[in-house]
Amino acid sequence: MLEPQQHSNEGHWQQWLDWASEQGFVWPADQAFDDARARVWDGSEFVALAAARDPATFASLLKTGDFSRSFGADSIAEQLRDALAEVADEEALQQALRRFRRRQMLRIVFRDLAGWATLDETLEDLTALADSCIRESLRLLEQWTRAELGVPQDGHARPQSLLVLGMGKLGARELNLSSDIDLIFAFPSAGRVEGGPRELTAEQFFSRLCQRLVKSLNAKTVDGFVFRVDTRLRPFGDSGPLAMSFDAMEGYYHSQAREWERYAMTKARVVAGEPEARAELEAMLRPFVYRRYLDFGAIASLRNLKVLIDRELRRKGMADNIKLGPGGIREIEFIGQSFQLIRGGREPDLQVRPIQQVLALLGQKGLLEPKTVTELTESYRFLRLTENRLQAWRDEQTHSLPSAPAARERLARSMGYDDWGRFESVLNAHRARVQQHFDAVFADPDEPAHTATSVASLWERAPEPAEATALLQAAGFEDAEAAWQQLLDFRDTADRKGLSNRGVARLGLVMPRLLEEVATCGAADQTLSRVLKVLEAVLGRTAYLDLLAEHPDALHQLVRLSAKSPWFGERTARQPLLLDELLDPRRLFEPLRRANLEQELDQLLSGVDASDLEQRMERLRQFAQGNRLRVAAADVTGAIPLMVVSDYLTEIAEVTTSRSLEITWQDLVERHGGPPGTDQASPGFCVIGYGKVGGIELGYNSDLDLVFLYDEATAGKMTEGPRSVVSEQFYVRLGQRLIHVMTTPTYSGVLYEVDMRLRPDGNKGMIARSLASFADYQAESAWTWEHQALVRARPIAGDQALAERFRQVRAEVLRRRRDPESLREEVRSMRAKMRANLDKTRAGWFDLKQGAGGIADIEFMVQYAVLRWACDHPDLTTWTDNIRLLELLIKQGLLAASVGANLTLAYKALRAAYHRHALQDTAGLVEDTQLGPERQSVIAAWQQLMESSAQ
Known part of the structure; x- marks a missing residue:
């Protein structure tokens, strides 16, 4: 019936x-x-x-x-242009728009309810309809307004046009069947209107244009309306100007905007405007929305906003609102937005608008479990379809489930269910799942108050000194009085910083947990001092307190790693961005290899404007520091063996050097053009790594010994650009700018210190020289110690063809036949000079690198062996690292197996100790009672190989 x-x-x-x-x-x-x-x-x-x-x-x-038929956005736009072809005034425009909208809505709603269109098609068609109506209306209205009032110009007498920002579902291309469209209007710069009947500012012109546009879309006539337009999301809301210049908007968003306006901007999209101005506006807004650090304050702010929404819904009795109510669409959007706001500045691919894309990306990145992504996506689609079916009934904007029995049954049928009971059961299951996932993401980290007898209570209630020291001593602190004084000093520092109420609250969450973690770490006294330095560095930056408060696991890792090495605390205090690396233990203890390093760095740099050199330099430093911290974390916890630590550190240096060269090349070519026949892939320029980076033995604090070579085929030719220079000058500038990119301090410090003293002629030599002149120098003028250095030299960045030519030159130089006695004497003499100048061994202490029987002795022996025997054993020029060279010397019978094995074991042990001391931020000295057998085996090998006349 x-x-x-x-x-x-x-x-x-x-x-x-x-x-x-x-x-x-x-x-x-x-x-x-x-x-x-x-x-x-x-x-x-x-x-x-x-x-x-x-x-x-x-x-x-x-x-x-x-x-x-399924239409695309281009088809809808073309149909609207045809429908408006004869329109000559606003009355005709309003009539044509409303008739076009009626036709398209009939088609869209029919296809949706008939089951002939997917949800995605319906949302896209509705968005395309709104986009087209805005753009085509603006195109005509702007022409007419200019004809009446003149042309708005900027300060340089250039015409400018209006830009329209679509917010919310319009911005995300997720418009529903009867949605408002939230619009914000902007124009490039303040200026005047020229050629009109009276004097007007650009703002007056654009405000008038906006009024006409809103009226054309929003006014209800005998033909209905096009879209209800809401402009209250603009700066200052209803009290603000209808259109603002970019400068005025930037000032507002970076100084006066509220937190919810950041969330709104995650979906903002320029739906109308000139491409160049559009790019400028998006670039201006991006830093406001997406912070360069991981912004965990977003979770607390979104949690608070949701509490306010829930309170308002309860007040109005709107629990059945499927958009704003419990387990509704807004909660799914909040989940996605929280990750976007937290990570979007560091991971630009998260700066997308549609929530389904956001959820998919979070799954791919491992930030949400696959099951969670599937369930949230399914629930979102179900709720959005329900929303559309609610609004399809009367083309009214509603999100509340009906209360009348007949309306409920009708909604159930439209969703494909036989009755309301079955539909409601499925709906409630979806909402319960959404609520569960929302609660998991936004769980409040507040915990019950700690007992008065726990060490955690020291921060909360500040007891008398005697009681405090007793608690600290019981918790495992050896010098409880010093620890208590450190806490008091830290509290004074926090008070002097003048923290905001939110900062005080977040610190109140962090400190009790920190004290509990420190008390159980096994080195409480030293660890407390190290971690408090980190907190002192971030006291004025609530975002990092948010991170530690919202993620107790991150605090646990900070304490754990600081307990093992002051290196962590010192560097994290200096660069708090490194705290971001503590969030994911899977990433923290699994350093990346070359291909993944390149992918991560490409992603990190992709969101930076190519003209912003400073920000690209900053991203390079963040990348290198973060990845070095991962290596160190895996190192001190034993997650990776010692002998691959240097492999990881060397690959980080190679990747950052390569990207630094690409950035430098792009900037210089833009100014001068490149030498003939070169491009970014084949720049005719190569970076040669010497020393530790060349020998794949880089340490945590190592600088880079580099030499720059270029292809002599370009010599004497001019670069092909607007400000042409001779190629030799171009390559010298390229080398100078590469050093600048790597060594100039930014907010995060330097990338690497660069040492160029190993280039031909040392500090007196050219910054870059041709490979041919380098080969001549090595053949005719180089000292023996320079050939020793060449043993550990290899290309690490730049032109691969030139790199191969360098390898050939290196091999030819190293394979020259030398007089063994003269060679041995020169190597011994150089080692003696180095020990005299650099050995820090003193009473009771041994210098791991320069002391007798130390690392440098092994390196000199290997270099001597390569230079002596490579003429007859060319394989010795294949590798640059000591371990593999020792293996080859044993294999070729050039070192006795026992001698080679002892040197290998000693080298590994000495390097292990050297790494550990680097992580302790101490000089490379150990008590002279340590590593005795290893040192003696090195001394014995030196005597046999370098002192015996039989050699």
Whole structure:
């Protein structure tokens, strides 16, 4: 039996049938259409009425087959342009827009309810309809307003146009069936209107234009409306100007905007405006929305906003609101936005607008479990479809479930369920899942108060000194009085910093947990001092207190790693951005290899404007420091073996050097053009790594010994650019700028210290020289110690063809036949000079690197062996690292197996100790009672290889 409204809708259908009969119009006579039509009429009074009141439009849609056709955005835009082709004034524009909107809405709603369109198609078509109406209306209105008032110009007499920011679902291309469109209007710069009847500012012109645009879309006429327009999201809301210049907007968003305006901007999209101005506006807004650090304050702010929304819903009795209520659409959006706001500045691929794309990315990055992503996506699609079916009924903006039994049954049928009970059961299951995931992400980290006898209570209640020291001593602090004084000093520092109320609250969460963690770490006294230095460094930056408060695991890792090495605390205090690396133990203890390093750095640099050299330099430093911290974390916890630590550290240096060269090349070529026949992939320039980076033995605090070479084929030729220079000068500048990019301090310090003293002629030599002159120098002028250095030299960045030529030159130099006695004497002499100048061994202490039997002795022996025997054993020029060279010397029978094995074991032990001391931030000295057998084996090998006349 039909409900009364169904009777009414069927009556509307009969009205259309009567009209069709009178007009002789033949409609589809097939069961599929009849079934679809019945579903649509059952689910939408809007469609039934529209067909009855405007039967010709409905008939036209049937005749053209538009009901069964999927349109794209370009097609909708083209149809609207055709519909507006003859429009000459605002009244005609308003009428044409409303008729076009009615036709498209009939088609979209029909296809949606009939089941002929997917949810994604419906959302995209609705967005494309709104975009087209805004753009085409603006195009005509701007022409007419200029004809009446003149042309708005900037301070340089250049014409400028209005930009329209679409917010919310419009910005995210997720518009629903009866949505408002939230718009913000902007123009590039303050200026005057020229050529008009009276003097106007650009702001006055654009405000008038905005008023006309809003009226064209929003006004209700006899033909209805196009879209309800809401402009209250603009700066200062209703009290602010309708359109603002970029400068005024930037000032507002970076000094006066509220937190919810950041969330809103995650979905903002420029829907109309000139491309160049659009790019400028987006670049200006991006830093406001996406912070360069991981912004965990976003979680607390979103949590607070949700509390306010829930309170308002309860006040208004709106628990059945599927958008704002518990387990509703807004909670899914908040989950996605929280990760975007936290990580979007560091991971630019998260700066996307549609929530389904955001969820998919979070799954790919491992930030949400695959099951969570699947469930949230399924629930989002179900809730959005329900929302559309609610609004399809009367083309009204509603998000609340109906209370009338008949309306409930109708909604259930439109969703494909036999009755309300079955639909409600599925709906409640989706909302419960969303609520569960929302609570998991936004769980409040506040814990019950600690007992008065726990060490955690020391921060909360500040007891008398005797009680405090007793608690600290019981918790494992050896010097409890000093520890208590450190806490008091830290509290004084925090008070002097003048923290905000939020900062005080977050510190109140962090400190009790920190004290508990420190008390159980096994080195409480030293660890407390190290971690308090980190906290002192971030006291004025609430974002980092938010991070530690919201993620107790990150605090645990900070304490754990600081307990093992002051290196962590010292560097994190200096660069708090490194705290971000503590969030994911999977990443923290699994350093990346070359391919993944390159991918991560490309991603980190992709969100930076190519013209912003300073920010690219800053990102390079963040990348290198973060990855060095991962290596150190894996090192001190034993997650990776010692012998690969240097491999990881060397690859980080190689990747950053390579990207630094690319950045430098791009900047210099833009200014001068490149030498003939070169490009970024083949720049005719190569970076040669010497010393530790060349020998794949880089340490945590190592600088880079570099030499720059270029292809002599370009010599004497001019670069191909606007400010042409001779190629030799170009390559010298390239080397100078590369050093600048790597060594100039930014907010995060330097990338690497660079040492160029190993280049031909040392500090007196050219910064870059041709490979041919380098080869001549090595053959004719180089000292033996320079050939020793060449043993550990290899290309690490730049032109691969030139790198291969360098390898050939290196091999030829190293394979020269030398007089063994003269060679041995020169190597011994150089070692003696180095020990005299650099050895820090003293009473009770041994210098791991320069002391007798230390690292340098092994390196000199290996270099001597390569230079002596490479002429007969060319394989010795294949490798640059000591371990593999020792293996080859044993294999070739050039070192006795026992001697080679002892040197290998000693080298590994000495390097292990050297790494550990680097992580302790102490000089490379150990008590002279340590490593005795290893040192003696090195001394014995030196005597045998370097002192015996039989050699």
